[in-house]
Amino acid sequence: MPLSEQESVRREALRRLRELGIEPYPAEEFPVTATSRDIKKNYERYEGKEVCLAGRIMSRRIMGKASFAELKDGQGRIQLYFNRDELAPGEDKTLYNEVFKKLLDLGDIIGVCGEVFKTRTGEITVNVKSLKVLSKALRPLPVVKVDAEGKVHDAFSDPELRYRRRYVDLIVNDKVKDTFIKRSKIINAMRRFFDRHGYLEVETPVLQPIPGGAAARPFVTHHNALDIPLYLRIANELYLKRLIVGGFDGVYEFAKVFRNEGMDRTHNPEFTVLELYVPYKDYNWMMNFTEQLLEEVVKEVTGGDTKVKVGDKVIDFKAPYPRVPILEAIKEHTGYDLHGKSEEEIREIAQKLGLEVDETMGKGKLIDAIFGEFAEKHYIQPTFIIDYPVEMSPLTKKHRSKPGLTERFELIVNGKEIANAYSELNDPIDQLERFKDQLRLSEKGDDEAMYIDYDFIRALEYGMPPTAGIGIGIDRLTMLLTDNDSIQEVIFFPQMRPEKPEQQGPELTENEKKVLDLIPDQPVRLDEVKARAGLSNKKWDKAVKGLKAKGLVKVFRDEDVVKIQKTD
Numbered sequence: 001m002p003l004s005e006q007e008s009v010r011r012e013a014l015r016r017l018r019e020l021g022i023e024p025y026p027a028e029e030f031p032v033t034a035t036s037r038d039i040k041k042n043y044e045r046y047e048g049k050e051v052c053l054a055g056r057i058m059s060r061r062i063m064g065k066a067s068f069a070e071l072k073d074g075q076g077r078i079q080l081y082f083n084r085d086e087l088a089p090g091e092d093k094t095l096y097n098e099v100f101k102k103l104l105d106l107g108d109i110i111g112v113c114g115e116v117f118k119t120r121t122g123e124i125t126v127n128v129k130s131l132k133v134l135s136k137a138l139r140p141l142p143v144v145k146v147d148a149e150g151k152v153h154d155a156f157s158d159p160e161l162r163y164r165r166r167y168v169d170l171i172v173n174d175k176v177k178d179t180f181i182k183r184s185k186i187i188n189a190m191r192r193f194f195d196r197h198g199y200l201e202v203e204t205p206v207l208q209p210i211p212g213g214a215a216a217r218p219f220v221t222h223h224n225a226l227d228i229p230l231y232l233r234i235a236n237e238l239y240l241k242r243l244i245v246g247g248f249d250g251v252y253e254f255a256k257v258f259r260n261e262g263m264d265r266t267h268n269p270e271f272t273v274l275e276l277y278v279p280y281k282d283y284n285w286m287m288n289f290t291e292q293l294l295e296e297v298v299k300e301v302t303g304g305d306t307k308v309k310v311g312d313k314v315i316d317f318k319a320p321y322p323r324v325p326i327l328e329a330i331k332e333h334t335g336y337d338l339h340g341k342s343e344e345e346i347r348e349i350a351q352k353l354g355l356e357v358d359e360t361m362g363k364g365k366l367i368d369a370i371f372g373e374f375a376e377k378h379y380i381q382p383t384f385i386i387d388y389p390v391e392m393s394p395l396t397k398k399h400r401s402k403p404g405l406t407e408r409f410e411l412i413v414n415g416k417e418i419a420n421a422y423s424e425l426n427d428p429i430d431q432l433e434r435f436k437d438q439l440r441l442s443e444k445g446d447d448e449a450m451y452i453d454y455d456f457i458r459a460l461e462y463g464m465p466p467t468a469g470i471g472i473g474i475d476r477l478t479m480l481l482t483d484n485d486s487i488q489e490v491i492f493f494p495q496m497r498p499e500k501p502e503q504q505g506p507e508l509t510e511n512e513k514k515v516l517d518l519i520p521d522q523p524v525r526l527d528e529v530k531a532r533a534g535l536s537n538k539k540w541d542k543a544v545k546g547l548k549a550k551g552l553v554k555v556f557r558d559e560d561v562v563k564i565q566k567t568d
Contacts, residue, residue: 005507006140013103014136020094024136030054030111037075039116040124051126052113053078054134056171057106067100068125071112072171079125080112086129095131107137107171144172159486163494176489182301183478183490187254189300190274190472193293199250199276204239206232206256212453213237213395215438216259219269232258237395237469238456240277241424245464252276254474265486266416269495272474281468282423283407287384290411290419290470291319294382301481310414310483313380321382321411326371329385333375338367340404346370360445364391377415384409394434394450396422411472418477421470428460508550511535511543516552516566523565526555 003011017024034051055073065084070077084096104110114128142156155173156162162169162176169176191201209228211218213235223230236255243251258270278286298306298317306318331337336349343363350357350366355373357366367389379385386409387399396406407423425431435452442449478490488494508516511533518529530540544564547553555564 010138017103022133024133035075036073036078043124046116050115054111057108062101079123081125081127107141109135142172163488166492179482182482185301186297189297193296194252199252202251202253204236208233210451210453217261217447219258219260234259236275240275242459244277244279244467245459245462250278268487274472277467277469279465279467283409286421286468286470295319308481321384323384323386325387326385329375330371362441379412380414382413385412394438395425397425419470419472424467424469426464428457432457511539512546515543519566523563526562526564
C-alpha cells in the first residue's frame with residue numbers, strides 16, 4: 001500500500017537514526033524517576049533536582065540553539081527545554097542539530113533526564129541534559145490544537161475513527177483516559193465494599209451448555225473435541241446460585257456477558273455486569289444495601305459528593321430512594337391499570353397506546369414494552385421500580401402478600417435501568433414450572449425465552465437458602481458517573497462492523513487534485529483539460545508530470561490529437 005508523504009519521511013528518519021548508530025526501539029530499561037504530575041504537584045521538592053521522564057512528544061517549538069517541547073507521560077504533560085550546548089556539550093552537536101531537530105517527530109516516544117526549573121513566565125519545565133529515543137512513531141498523530149482561549153481546533157472527534165483507533169483516541173483526547181480511570185475506580189470501590197462485608201469474588205464459565213439466567217438471544221459456538229454446541233453466557237446468575245447452594249455466605253462476580261442482539265447508544269453485544277448473591281436476605285434488604293453501595297461508589301468517583309452532573313441534570317445518589325410498584329408507574333404515565341388484566345387485554349391496551357406488538361409477545365414482554373416506552377423515561381433521580389408481575393420474572397420469588405406479583409426491583413436512574421434484583425426463587429417445583437412457561441413462549445416464536453436448565457433445578461432440589469441477588473450494569477453506571485450518553489464511550493474496544501481495507505493512495509498537491517478532477521472516465525483532449533484548469537504552463541507541466549509519476553494518468557497520441565486518460 002502506498003505510503004503517505006509523512007509516513008515516507010518518518011521511515012527515512014528511522015533509517016538515518018540507525019545510520020547514526022541510534023537504535024530507535026531499544027530493549028534496555030529506561031530509569032523513570034518522576035512523572036509530570038508529581039513534578040507539578042510537588043515543585044518545591046523537585047526544584048533544581050535532576051529527574052528522568054519518559055513519554056511522547058506532543059508539540060515542539062524549535063528556535064535555533066534553544067527549543068521547547070511538550071512531553072506527555074501516563075500522568076499528564078510537562079514542558080521540556082532543550083539547549084544545544086547543554087544537550088551536546090562537546091564539539092559534536094549531532095544529537096541536537098540532527099536527531100532532535102530533524103529526525104524526531106510528534107508522537108515519538110523519548111526518555112529525558114534534566115533539572116527542574118520555572119521559566120520566566122512561571123511554567124514548570126525540565127532543562128534536558130540527556131535524550132534517548134525509545135520508540136520512533138511511523139504514523140503521524142492527529143494534530144489537535146488548543147488556542148489561547150481554550151478553543152479546540154482539528155479535534156480527533158469522528159466516533160467511528162475514535163472507537164476503531166482507541167489507542168490514538170487515548171493519546172490525543174485526555175478526557176477519554178479520565179473516563180476509563182473513573183470506570184476502574186467504580187469497580188474497585190464496589191469490590192472493596194463487597195469484600196468489607198465478607199463476600200467472596202468468584203469466576204464462573206463463559207462457555208455454557210445452556211444459556212441461562214436472562215431472557216436474551218445467545219451467541220452459539222461449537223466445541224470440536226466434545227462435538228457439542230456451546231453458548232457464550234448471557235448471564236452468570238445460575239452458576240452463582242449453585243455456589244449459594246454449595247454453602248458460601250455471599251458471592252459476587254464482575255462478568256463479561258454476551259447477547260446476540262441489536263446495537264445502539266446503550267447496548268453493546270459484549271458488556272460487563274456485576275452480580276451479587278447473599279443468602280438469608282430478601283429484596284428489601286437488597287434495596288437498602290444498594291443505596292449504601294452506590295452512595296459510597298459515587299463519593300469515590302466525585303471525591304466525596306453524592307451528586308453528579310449528567311447533561312443539564314444533577315442526580316443525587318444520597319439514600320434513600322423512592323420505591324414505586326411497576327403497575328402503579330404504568331397507571332400514572334399511561335392512565336391504564338393493568339392489575340388483573342389478561343394477556344389479550346394487555347395486548348389491546350398496548351395497541352391502543354400505539355406500540356407494535358405481535359402474538360409471540362407474552363404478558364411479561366407486553367408489560368415491559370409499555371413500561372419502557374411510557375414510564376421509564378420519567379424516573380431521573382434514583383428510583384426503585386418494584387413488584388413485577390410473575391410473567392416478567394421467571395427466576396423471582398412470588399410476592400409474600402401480593403398475588404400475581406414477585407419480589408423484584410429495578411433501579412432506574414436518568415430514565416435507564418441500572419440494576420435488577422430479586423428475592424431469588426428457591427422452590428425447585430415452582431422454578432421448573434416457570435422454565436416450562438418460558439419454553440411455551442419459545443415455541444410461540446420468542447427467541448429470547450429462557451431454556452430449561454435441569455441441572456440448576458437439581459441444585460435447587462438439594463436446597464438453596466432464601467437469597468437476595470442483584471445485577472448491576474457496569475457500563476451504564478459508568479456512563480452516568482462520567483456524563484457520557486453512549487456505551488461505546490465507556491468500553492475500550494466496542495464492537496463494530498469489520499473495517500474496510502484502507503484505500504490510501506499517494507498524496508496529491510492541490511494542482512494535481514484539480515487536474516485529476518477535470519479528467520472524465522474516458523480519454524479526453526489534453527488541451528481541453530489544460531484550458532479548463534487555468535494553470536500557468538509551469539504549474540500545468542508540474543501537475544501532469546506528478547500525476548504520471550504516481551501512475552494516476554497516462555498521456556498518449558491518438559492519431560494527431562494528444563489525449564490524457566486516468567489509469568485503472
